[in-house]
Amino acid sequence: xxxxxxxxxxxxxxxxxxxxxxxxxxxxxxxxxxxxxxxxxxxxxxxxxxxxxxxxxxxxxxxxxxxxxxxxxxxxxxxxxxxxxxxxxxxxxxxxxxxxxxxxxxxxxxxxxxxxxxxxxxxxx
Numbered sequence: 737x738x739x740x741x742x743x744x745x746x747x748x749x750x751x752x753x754x755x756x757x758x759x760x761x762x763x764x765x766x767x768x769x770x771x772x773x774x775x776x777x778x779x780x781x782x783x784x785x786x787x788x789x790x791x792x793x794x795x796x797x798x799x800x801x802x803x804x805x806x807x808x809x810x811x812x813x814x815x816x817x818x819x820x821x822x823x824x825x826x827x828x829x830x831x832x833x834x835x836x837x838x839x840x841x842x843x844x845x846x847x848x849x850x851x852x853x854x855x856x857x858x859x860x861x
Contacts, residue, residue: 753774753780782804
């Protein structure tokens with residue numbers, strides 16, 4: 737995908753810096769994509785949202801700073817395993833300045849108060 741700069745219906749300027757991948761494709765032609773986008777000429781952020789085929793209309797989505805994207809990768813890697821899909825591994829090459837994410841061991845389960853849970857029960861009770 738070529739880098740393009742557009743203005744949406746609300747006057748927000750966006751530039752697709754890098755197309756990373758397509759998560760889903762719908763019968764309407766819209767796609768859910770992961771891209772690196774500069775919003776209003778700012779620092780590029782990782783972006784997940786639906787796009788029409790022409791990439792001039794989009795749905796609401798989520799943007800992540802680089803550290804947030806790395807944390808999401810870490811969390812999902814722990815959830816689904818460390819193996820990346822083969823097609824995704826070849827799409828975005830790692831640069832020398834990037835540091836691979838190292839997964840940390842999981843913490844003990846806790847309830848919402850932060851107290852550890854032992855054998856399915858609140859250990860502080």
